[in-house]
Amino acid sequence: MRTASWNESVSVLDRVTAVFDAFGEQDEGLGVSELARRANLPKSTVSRIAADLVAQRFLDRDGDLLYLGIRLFELGQTVEQPRTLRRLALPVMSELRGITGQTVHLAVLEGADVVFVAIVRGQPTASPLARIGGRLPAHATALGKAILAFSPSTEVNRITSGELEKRTPHTISDPALLMRELVGIRRLGAATEKEECAVGRACTASPILDHGGVPVAAISVAGSIEDLDPDRVAPAVRAAAMTLSRRLSSDRGA
Template structure:
């Protein structure tokens, strides 16, 4: 079953409370799927987009015909392959994924656990790549979808190194429970993030998915700014962090070196990563 996510109504233009143009209406429909991993029926799409049912029906039909949305046999809709192909060409996806894949493959061969790469986007962890083996623990992660920062290993790393105003915004918004051991107390999460910064890695057990544990480490550019997080996800019962952490740390350091070279973020006064190569939230992240 697809992951269910909280309803989120996109920001609307002032005035009548609905997108004033066809382009605005189409963007509102696509934004209904922005949290990723979602299948929505027509009524849900229209409610999130703030559109009348008749208008939504017509525009969704056109998006399906164009390949931007797909209609599932159960009558729901999901992001189409054409939109995915366009989005996958974004520099923040292609550049980082191409650099990371060799290291992720080596990490998988060393551990045979799920390997994931995520960046900070709109206050959530956006997964840009993942490797999963036949023996790996099932996860809710999908490339292109997002998960909460406070429940995931990569999310804790990204949140720990995010600017203070970003952390405070996440803490103030509330920390919903997703599994038995999800941290929902802001004070406890603050202490956890301090420990992440002190240790240089994050650990989770049964916080996003019952039965899954993760270890995550930061990926830095040449100036030391955290631009992504790399993680291993294993079964809680069999997870041995003493086994997972050394290869994870090695892969994260190796990827950081490649990022520094690729984005010319090294020492000697060279410029840092090109702003257009990084999502807006990544540009804010500091060591």
């Protein structure tokens, strides 16, 4: 059998990733046709990939429906930082949800994106913006800006040196404007955004810092612009982030 080249291997990996990304947090199971549509891949390709993933327990099959498999969950539990963050954060997130009535997110910076590692749902929304494991561009989110404001300049420059996606008419896509906003966020200890990531949505976030002041994650409160005043919830979000920063430092020192 011919050995696959590096480019071919990357192509296969991209397709497998597209299949995994097609699953949403609220999905009860997807058929091959729907997976192919969401992944923007031929149905025959998705069918072959799905068969291999089922054989390796990365996907589970029940009749014509496919689900994310138990092996993904098992592997996810071995990722130490997100697992520790979730364990420490969930009680604080639940309390913050109780105070604000809105959805609370926990996310880490990965490349130029934030990746959601925990979500505590607040008031129901027609279409949740985020899912666990999902990504959004850091520069367009309060979560990402809260982390970037406390990150080393090399990290910030790496992200702002490229083209910044303008997700809505309100997204700050000018690197110079973004840098000025990050200075203010660092001074205030909280980032706010209105309709920069999604029209009709608002968010406030604060960074979770380790004992050296390096950001490891951020916590946020998000909701519709009608229901959420970002500045009003900022003190509660900052307090939650400070609590998590202390707990994380204590846990690592234990």
